[in-house]
Amino acid sequence: MHKNANFSFEDVALVSIEAVEAPIVVTSDEVDERLRPFYERTDGKPGLLETLAGIRERRMWPEGVSFTDAAAKAGEAAIVASGVDRSKIGLMIDTSVCRDRLEPSSAVTVHDALGLPTTCLNFDIANACLGFVNGMHLAGVMIEAGQIDYALIVDGEGTREVYDNTINKLNEHGQGLDDIIANFATLTLGSGAAAAVIGRHSENPGSHRIMRGFFHAATRHHELCVGSLEGMTTDTRGLLDAGVELAKLAWEDAGAEDGWGGRDRYVLHQISEVHTNAMLDVLGLDPDKVPKTFPYYGNIGPAAVPITLAAVADDLSTGDSVVCMGIGSGLNAGVLELQW
Numbered sequence: 001m002h003k004n005a006n007f008s009f010e011d012v013a014l015v016s017i018e019a020v021e022a023p024i025v026v027t028s029d030e031v032d033e034r035l036r037p038f039y040e041r042t043d044g045k046p047g048l049l050e051t052l053a054g055i056r057e058r059r060m061w062p063e064g065v066s067f068t069d070a071a072a073k074a075g076e077a078a079i080v081a082s083g084v085d086r087s088k089i090g091l092m093i094d095t096s097v098c099r100d101r102l103e104p105s106s107a108v109t110v111h112d113a114l115g116l117p118t119t120c121l122n123f124d125i126a127n128a129c130l131g132f133v134n135g136m137h138l139a140g141v142m143i144e145a146g147q148i149d150y151a152l153i154v155d156g157e158g159t160r161e162v163y164d165n166t167i168n169k170l171n172e173h174g175q176g177l178d179d180i181i182a183n184f185a186t187l188t189l190g191s192g193a194a195a196a197v198i199g200r201h202s203e204n205p206g207s208h209r210i211m212r213g214f215f216h217a218a219t220r221h222h223e224l225c226v227g228s229l230e231g232m233t234t235d236t237r238g239l240l241d242a243g244v245e246l247a248k249l250a251w252e253d254a255g256a257e258d259g260w261g262g263r264d265r266y267v268l269h270q271i272s273e274v275h276t277n278a279m280l281d282v283l284g285l286d287p288d289k290v291p292k293t294f295p296y297y298g299n300i301g302p303a304a305v306p307i308t309l310a311a312v313a314d315d316l317s318t319g320d321s322v323v324c325m326g327i328g329s330g331l332n333a334g335v336l337e338l339q340w
Contacts, residue, residue, distance in 0.1 A: 008212035012140040013201035014338060015150070016082035019303075019310040020074045022059035022158070022191040031163075031187055037171040044180060049187055054273025058190030058298030061158050067098040068106050070156030070193035072113035078152065078195035079114070082204075086115065089197075090148030091139060092122040095131030095155045097301045098229070099124075110154055121148075128225075128328030129269055131155065131302035132194070133213075133336055139198040140210055149199060155303040156193040161229045162186060169231060185225065185234035188272055190298030194306035208322075213336040216250030218242060225329040240275055243327050248282045250333045263289070263337070264320040265312065269327055270294035270304040302326070316340040 032039070032046035039046055049055050061070060071094055079086055092114070094107040107122040116122070127134050132155050139151030166186045170179060201209045221242040225234040251260060266285050268276065270293050280287055293308045300307055305326050316322065320340040327333045 005216060006212075006214040007137070007141075009140050009144055009210050011200050011202050012143050012210045013199060013204055013207035014210060015084060015197040015199045015204045015207045016078045017196045017306055017310045017313060018074055018077035018081050018194065019307040020070065020077060020193040022061045022070070022193075024060040024062060025057050026060050027057045028055055031167070034167050035170060038174045038180070042174060042176045044177065048180070048184070052272070052274065053184075053188050054295055055188050055298050056295050058159070058188075058296075060160055060163075060191050063160070065158070066100060067096050067156045067158050068094075068100075068109040068113070070158065070191075071096055071106065071154040071195070072110045072156075074156065074193035074195035075110060075114050075152055075154040078154075078197050082197035082199075084150050084197055084199065087117050089116055089120050089150045089152050091142060091151040092116055092120055093135040093138065093151070093153050094124045095126070095135045095153060095302045096124070096157060097126065097128060097131065098157050114152075116152075127302075127332060128330055129299075129301050129304065130326045130328030130332050130334050132306050133302075133324065133326045133334040136196065136198060136210065136336060137213065137334070143198065143200060151198040152195060153198065154193070154195040155301075155306065157301045157303050158191045159189045160191075162189065162227075162231060165229070166231050181236055182233050183231065184236055185239075185299075186227070186232040188299050190300045192297060192300040192303050192307055194303045194310060196306055209339040211337045211339055213334065214250060214253070215332065215334045216246060216253060218246040218249075218331045221331045222329075224331070227329075239329070240278060242331055243275070244278045244282050246331050246333050247279060247325070247327060250335070251283055260323060260335075260337075263323045265316065265322045266290045267305055267309045267312070267322060267324045269325065270297065270308060271299045302328070
């Protein structure tokens with residue numbers, strides 16, 4: 001066990017968790033229809049997004065809704081649900097992968113939109129699909145240290161630009177199966193937003209304790225998935241194999257003392273049917289304990305874990321143990337265990 005990578009908290013809790021659904025539904029059939037010129041020129045066969053990835057649809061924001069608009073909307077919902085006066089929030093972190101600029105941070109726009117106090121620290125954490133888990137961990141560390149009383153973690157992801165760029169590129173220059181496979185992961189992405197308020201369990205009746213967790217890195221795989229708003233190229237098979245291997249190693253390392261089996265619910269980062277089934281197999285998880293949101297939302301990056309957790313929150317009972325696990329390109333893996 002490594003103290004820097006494995007951690008536990010005494011009095012940290014999830015006070016609220018909220019998701020905001022992007023309103024425009026985009027089906028995989030619609031994506032295939034937009035790719036008709038590519039399929040006709042290359043004799044390609046549509047249907048891979050649904051038959052292979054298991055993604056029937058994903059969501060998109062209307063034109064004019066920015067990533068920070070989405071993050072701020074989720075943040076407002078989480079603040080209201082928590083019942084916490086926003087003047088008490090001492091830290092706000094934006095964990096979004098999507099961003100319109102290099103500087104200033106996305107966090108400053110969200111901080112301003114939410115009317116957070118001038119004493120509220122605010123910055124971005126970018127770590128691919130693991131960012132939200134990293135944000136929750138950092139917030140917990142600062143609460144345990146007594147530096148802050150409450151933290152707000154937000155995330156807003158959008159896919160309009162990257163879809164347009166990728167589909168146009170394939171239609172104009174794509175040569176065949178290799179091109180669609182290289183861009184396959186891009187076309188599984190979805191839009192959405194989520195936010196959480198973190199505080200002390202002892203001061204927030206009905207909150208859900210953040211008990212412990214761990215992180216594990218395999219950064220030799222940092223070139224398997226590289227993306228921007230212009231597009232994303234992915235070694236799909238290599239990324240799957242490396243991600244599953246990392247999850248297994250991290251699981252075994254952190255669970256050396258008492259294991260991580262037998263929990264009530266496992267909220268995994270949502271990517272695809274193939275990826276989820278591989279994770280279930282290598283970690284030995286009961287499929288009935290693993291909720292799936294990817295068929296209807298696709299892969300929403302770091303928002304996927306909190307959106308899935310929010311989706312099942314009403315089905316959880318007091319005392320349930322919930323394990324949240326994310327894996328981000330790079331590769332990094334992280335796990336948080338909550339007691340509901």
